[in-house]
Amino acid sequence: MRKHRIAAVFVLGWCAAWAPSQAPACGYHDDVTLARGMLNWTYPDALHVLGAMAQAVSERRLPPPARTPDLWAYHRTVRSLEQLGEQLRIPAGENAPMAFALLLIEPMLWTRFTPEGGDLHAQVHVSAPPVGELVLISGEDVVREIANHRLSVGDAYRHGLIRLYGTETEVSRFLQFYCRCA
Numbered sequence: 001m002r003k004h005r006i007a008a009v010f011v012l013g014w015c016a017a018w019a020p021s022q023a024p025a026c027g028y029h030d031d032v033t034l035a036r037g038m039l040n041w042t043y044p045d046a047l048h049v050l051g052a053m054a055q056a057v058s059e060r061r062l063p064p065p066a067r068t069p070d071l072w073a074y075h076r077t078v079r080s081l082e083q084l085g086e087q088l089r090i091p092a093g094e095n096a097p098m099a100f101a102l103l104l105i106e107p108m109l110w111t112r113f114t115p116e117g118g119d120l121h122a123q124v125h126v127s128a129p130p131v132g133e134l135v136l137i138s139g140e141d142v143v144r145e146i147a148n149h150r151l152s153v154g155d156a157y158r159h160g161l162i163r164l165y166g167t168e169t170e171v172s173r174f175l176q177f178y179c180r181c182a
Helices: 002-018 033-042 048-058 073-087 140-147 153-158 168-178
Strands: 100-104 109-116 119-126 134-138 163-165
Touching: 048 140, 073 100, 073 109, 073 119, 073 140, 100 140, 134 168, 140 153, 153 168, 163 168
Parallel strands: 100 134
Antiparallel strands: 100 109, 109 119, 134 163
């Protein structure tokens, strides 16, 4: 019995050490049903991403979603977001892109990407984007496929797997810079 208590204390301590501090709720930590339901009020048609993802799974352009979440899901997602920032690096001689925020629709997890010395730095688990900043809404598997070079930003946008919200200029600039599809 003592071994079980020691193991439980170790697991709880490990979870506390790896849990984000002072971070807002997301689907990895709380129920986000209400937040997802209100998403369409702020970002019209944002929930269409879910339909586009289901279509992409049925057409085998995206892998089927995991049946059950596991302990490492959050950490895999964070790594995918960091890889996405690395992949969207800024080519030499190009003007730095603007910062933008990405919302992963399943867990309602916000990440902010900011340009830093030719790279895009991912700030995972932010509360929300600053007012007026470009917002991308997509899904975990979409980001993972882009980060692993199995899907391009342009193809994801064309198939509705990414939705963009911002001024016409910001959206156009993002599309020209990252997918050359504007």
